[in-house]
Amino acid sequence: MAAQLIDGKLVAKTVRTALTAEVMQLKARGIVPGLAAVLVGENPASVIYVRNKRKACAEVGIVSTQRDLPATASQMELLNVIGELNDDPRINGILVQLPLPKGINPDAITDAISPAKDVDGLHPYNTGRLTRGDSLFVPCTPLGCMELLDHYKLPIEGRRAAIIGRSNLVGKPAALLLMHRHATITVCHSRTQGIDAICREADIIVVAMGKAKFLTANMVKPGAVVIDVGINRLPDGSLAGDVDYGPVAERAGWITPVPGGVGPMTIAMLLSNTVVSAKRAHGLL
Numbered sequence: 153m154a155a156q157l158i159d160g161k162l163v164a165k166t167v168r169t170a171l172t173a174e175v176m177q178l179k180a181r182g183i184v185p186g187l188a189a190v191l192v193g194e195n196p197a198s199v200i201y202v203r204n205k206r207k208a209c210a211e212v213g214i215v216s217t218q219r220d221l222p223a224t225a226s227q228m229e230l231l232n233v234i235g236e237l238n239d240d241p242r243i244n245g246i247l248v249q250l251p252l253p254k255g256i257n258p259d260a261i262t263d264a265i266s267p268a269k270d271v272d273g274l275h276p277y278n279t280g281r282l283t284r285g286d287s288l289f290v291p292c293t294p295l296g297c298m299e300l301l302d303h304y305k306l307p308i309e310g311r312r313a314a315i316i317g318r319s320n321l322v323g324k325p326a327a328l329l330l331m332h333r334h335a336t337i338t339v340c341h342s343r344t345q346g347i348d349a350i351c352r353e354a355d356i357i358v359v360a361m362g363k364a365k366f367l368t369a370n371m372v373k374p375g376a377v378v379i380d381v382g383i384n385r386l387p388d389g390s391l392a393g394d395v396d397y398g399p400v401a402e403r404a405g406w407i408t409p410v411p412g413g414v415g416p417m418t419i420a421m422l423l424s425n426t427v428v429s430a431k432r433a434h435g436l437l
């Protein structure tokens with residue numbers, strides 16, 4: 153039997169509609185949520201991501217600004233921009249688009265963002281508190297994955313989850329979020345031995361490996377929930393996730409497509425985090 157579709161585009165739209173109403177109410181009280189996007193260099197994917205994020209802000213009524221720095225910018229120049237944004241009361245969220253050019257230490261940049269404006273949830277204050285389950289912000293992509301599971305009421309408690317990929321942006325926070333919801337977690341990565349067997353035991357598989365079509369049908373337990381975080385450009389120019397979609401969809405119970413799965417949710421959660429930040433800044437949370 154073919155898997156049921158986890159429609160991230162649709163769920164993201166639902167989230168954005170609710171946020172639009174919320175932002176309207178905030179504006180009636182004189183509160184205008186603001187997001188600052190910082191783009192260093194001209195990585196084509198990053199340019200598109202930032203454009204899409206700002207467009208989504210405009211749709212829900214969040215005011216966004218953009219600071220562009222050349223690829224040759226120094227770490228100090230970027231730190232100065234972040235300092236200005238930290239001090240600007242109109243800005244509730246600061247998003248420094250990753251990856252950064254060589255020569256800039258991404259950890260030093262993340263560390264400089266005010267934890268209260270860290271809508272990406274990557275500052276050590278927030279990652280530290282995430283281990284305890286009470287961070288100010290949760291990274292947008294794993295938060296979006298959780299929203300998808302919850303929207304479709306897919307059970308988490310007591311289930312086995314395999315997470316493929318151990319990045320700070322996705323794998324590690326996804327593991328913590330699922331653990332807090334009482335799943336049993338295995339985090340796999342490029343050096344994991346026996347990854348196929350681990351995946352076959354899992355009721356939920358989150359794939360964030362960055363390798364096109366990595367998860368094949370023989371790695372999936374019939375009926376499992378498959379969340380594909382990957383987005384890879386194939387030689388023919390088409391997009392593919394980290395999941396071998398066609399055959400896996402024949403075997404899984406639920407599956408996210410690429411595009412139209414996790415991607416739109418990442419953006420929706422960024423908007424949500426920015427609204428939360430604005431409310432907090434005005435004592436509403």
Ligand code: GUN
Nearest residue numbers: 247248249250251272292
């Ligand atoms: N690059 C890829 N994903 C992300 C993300 O969620 N946030 C930021 N800042 N950069 C990214």
